[in-house]
Amino acid sequence: xxxxxxxxxxxxxxxxxxxxxxxxxxxxxxxxxxxxxxxxxxxxxxxxxxxxxxxxxxxxxxxxxxxxxxxxxxxxxxxxxxxxxxxxxxxxxxxxxxxxxxxxxxxxxxxxxxxxxxxxxxxxxxxxxxxxxxxxxxxxxxxxxxxxxxxxxxxxxxxxxxxxxxxxxxxxxxxxxxxxxxxxxxxxxxxxxxxxxxxxxxxxxxxxxxxxxxxxxxxxxxxxxxxxxxxxxxxxxxxxxxxxxxxxxxxxxxxxxxxxxxxxx
Numbered sequence: 225x226x227x228x229x230x231x232x233x234x235x236x237x238x239x240x241x242x243x244x245x246x247x248x249x250x251x252x253x254x255x256x257x258x259x260x261x262x263x264x265x266x267x268x269x270x271x272x273x274x275x276x277x278x279x280x281x282x283x284x285x286x287x288x289x290x291x292x293x294x295x296x297x298x299x300x301x302x303x304x305x306x307x308x309x310x311x312x313x314x315x316x317x318x319x320x321x322x323x324x325x326x327x328x329x330x331x332x333x334x335x336x337x338x339x340x341x342x343x344x345x346x347x348x349x350x351x352x353x354x355x356x357x358x359x360x361x362x363x364x365x366x367x368x369x370x371x372x373x374x375x376x377x378x379x380x381x382x383x384x385x386x387x388x389x390x391x392x393x394x395x396x397x398x399x400x401x402x403x404x405x406x407x408x409x410x411x412x413x414x415x416x417x418x419x420x421x422x423x424x425x426x427x428x429x430x431x432x433x434x435x436x437x438x439x440x441x442x443x444x445x446x447x448x449x450x451x452x453x454x455x456x457x458x459x460x461x462x463x464x465x466x467x468x469x470x471x472x473x474x475x476x477x478x479x480x481x482x483x484x485x486x487x488x489x
Contacts, residue, residue, distance in 0.1 A: 233393045234356050240469070241283040241354045246363030248470035253351050255477055260340050262484040269339055271487075275480055276343045283350050290346060297345050301338045308334030352389060361386035362464055391439070398435050402428055 236242075241249070263269045280287055291298065312330030319326040352360075364382035372378050406427055 233353060235285065235353050236356075237284060237354065239282060239284040239354065241279065241350065243469075244354075244473060245464055245466050245470045246355050246359040247366055247464060247466065248473055249351055249355055250360070250363050250367060252473055252477055253347050255474070255481075256347050257344060259477060259481045259484065260343060262481060262488060263336070263340070265487070265489045268484045268487050269336060271480060271483060272343055273339065275477075276346050279350060280346065283354050285350065285353055290349060294345060294349065298342070301341050304341065305334040305338045308337065357386045357390045358462070360389065362462065366464060387443070391436075394439070395432070395436060399428070399432055402431050402435075 260272060263272050277287075280290065309326050309330050310324065312333055313325070313327050314330070315328035315332075317325050318328050318331060355363075361382045364385060365379055368376070368378040368382060
């Protein structure tokens with residue numbers, strides 16, 4: 225499952241979303257995180273879901289690929305749904321199983337919150353899948369430039385966030401290799417009681433942390449050897465260009481936000 229994780233990975237392409245300015249994609253995702261909370265009924269959630277599917281279609285990334293790569297997140301979403309079904313006891317009873325009752329409000333809240341969570345994950349995944357780490361760094365640094373007046377290390381913060389995103393798939397691949405190595409030595413991480421499973425995780429975490437610190441040290445050494453001294457005085461080979469399609473994409477999200485606000489219950 226680890227090698228199928230897609231969060232933090234970048235897939236080169238020539239789609240409409242790939243060609244957008246990274247600043248517009250970052251603003252779109254940040255604004256979408258706010259806009260998604262305007263939905264509170266079936267119609268508004270249907271509009272948001274249609275927008276999400278439309279963005280996925282424009283990115284030319286298969287929906288099956290997204291779902292298959294986000295299986296752990298989908299399991300968390302299902303857990304959230306089940307938790308609401310069990311804990312929320314408001315509204316009419318729609319299903320009585322004897323040992324438990326499912327209420328209308330519990331089902332509604334569970335479905336809505338799960339959909340909200342899924343759409344947020346899809347949008348953030350599309351951002352990383354269609355934008356290279358270098359472009360994300362440049363976009364974040366440009367958007368955060370006004371905070372330089374307050375002595376905020378904008379370049380360093382953007383670089384840290386970009387490296388963190390880049391290291392997620394690397395650590396996932398490393399975890400998969402360590403798990404396979406442990407299984408080849410007779411360790412079983414998927415059988416037995418919970419206590420034994422937790423004990424079996426310790427031999428997995430120790431080499432993973434050692435590998436992560438070694439990679440971080442190697443990266444720091446490589447940056448020092450290449451003369452990296454922060455963002456002061458640095459020039460950029462790739463210049464960001466804001467185009468009409470970037471404005472249109474943000475205008476579309478603003479229009480959707482207005483419609484959602486008007487349709488709120």
